Amino acid sequence: MDNSNINFIERRGTGSLKWDHADVLFNGEGLLPMWVADMDLGVPHQVQEALIERVNHPIFGYARPHDSLYDAVINWMKDKHNWTINKDQVFFSSGVVPSIAAAINAFTEPGDKVMIQSPVYAPFYSCINENNRTLVDNPLIIRDNRLEINYEDFENKLKDGVKLFILCSPHNPGGMVWSKADITRMAELCKEYDVLIISDEIHADLNLYGNEHTPIAKLNPNSITLMAPSKTFNIAGLQASLAIAENPEIMKKLTGQFLKQGFYGLNVLAYPAMEAAYTYGADWLKEAVSVIEDNVELVTSFINDKLPVVKVIKPEASFLVWIDLRGLDITDSEITKRLIQKGRIALEPGAKFGKAGSGFVRMNIGCSPETVKEGLNRLYTAFDDLI
Known part of the structure; x- marks a missing residue:
């Protein structure tokens, strides 16, 4: 190429x-x-041009996202992941990690069990521990130079009172794109044991060698999907991400937690950069x-x-x-x-x-x-x- x-x-x-x-x-x-x-x-270059155009306007007051940004996100999810969402299911946040912390506080109480799959992105640990939740680990297995899920252990720990499962998909640091079979099995087990899923899918757009990413929300709507253009388009410093929840009650509770934290929106440059990335970045x-x-x-x-x-x-x-x-x-x-x-x-x-x-x-x-x-x-x- x-x-x-x-x-x-x-x-x-x-x-x-x-x-x-x-x-x-x-x-x-x-x-x-x-x-x-x-x-x-x-x-x-379209992202840089969108930022330059916005900077050329000499006022940097409070901003809200245009409908065109929602349209760009909706179209991206459909084109890239064959996932149909609507505007009411999208909430913009400053980052995946703040969203994980907000979700932990919104949907669990101190002492509740929150499960992860190690090795995994370090802030998963800190978000759980610093918010006084009980960390439960479902360690991944290395087999044939790949990371795999121990489903016996996964289910046993769900049975043992886990309230929230934080999935990393694709996996960081292992780089695994979980198969549709894996995503389906995790989604169904969490549904069976009434465990809410928080899915960090920040690397979902960067699939290699034709691998296909399956958003777990397509198989279990009792979930919150966290995505961002930050890794995809190298704009992490603009602090722009999105949370997607198909269940309106889950979305209401999550956004309510952000309000409790005093979060009301992104910075004025994040919106045009995000829109340009999702509109022109393919x-x-x-x-x-x-x-x-x-x-x-x-x-x-x-x-x-x-x-x-x-x-x-x-x-x-x-x-x-x-x-x-x-x-x-x-x-x-x-x-x-x-x-x-x-x-x-x-x-x-x-x-x-x-x-x-x-x-x-x-x-x-x-x-x-x-x-x-x-x-x-x-x-x-x-x-x-x-x-």
Whole structure:
């Protein structure tokens, strides 16, 4: 594919968390940052143009979304995911994580059981623990370099009084696109045991290799789906996301919780950026996915050749690669030390995603092929004496 709409941007000196703060945050020097989940790809030009047009208007007062934004979201869900929703089922929030926290407070009480599937995105843990709920884990199983669900354990824990299940679909950090069979089984079990589902589907638009994402709400309307253009179109700093609930009582309770928190809407730039992304971004996204797929192949071929005791959980979605270093037989602290001091590369430590992440790292490959190659060379340098 001719990726003519994709530009790799130099981000140093822009206040970028990823590039300008890695050395301090990782306590290193000259680190190559391949950690936090934003990309080095310039946004679709229509998004930038929409922002410029809005900035050229010299007043930045309170704003509300136009109907055209709702239409863009509705059309995107239909075209991309074959999912029919309407305006009343959409609520705009500042991010998936605030929405998870709001849902926990809206639908559970302190001490209630909230289930996750580890290893998983770190804020799942903090949202549960900081709100004084009881964390229940349904650990995923690694089989044939894929993450799979332990359904016996899943059902047993639902039976044991779980009130809320937080699903990560596609999975972060593992990159799994759950099959329709998996989504159906989880949806039906949660329906059987009257467990509300909060589904983090922020990576749903970034499916690789033709994998198809199934929103769990299509199979169980007793759910809240959390999506955003932030990962898809690299606009996370604009803090724009959406919650979708087909059940009006669930939507009413969720929006009521946001009002309790004093949240009344997005910033004035988030709305036009979101609308432009969902209206015009499909072609750009195809090219971005092509870049990511090529980078996945670089990672897998390099590691298979140069680091044979290391395993790659090949992602089916997103620009994040879950790398299994357990074959090196060293501790998490030694892994981190070698990456920072020897390899001079900043990767997300696996233990950040829970105990099941011990011995792993997560690499962000939403960047140029040259950066990926440099990162792989640094990864090799970190562990070459152990191979």
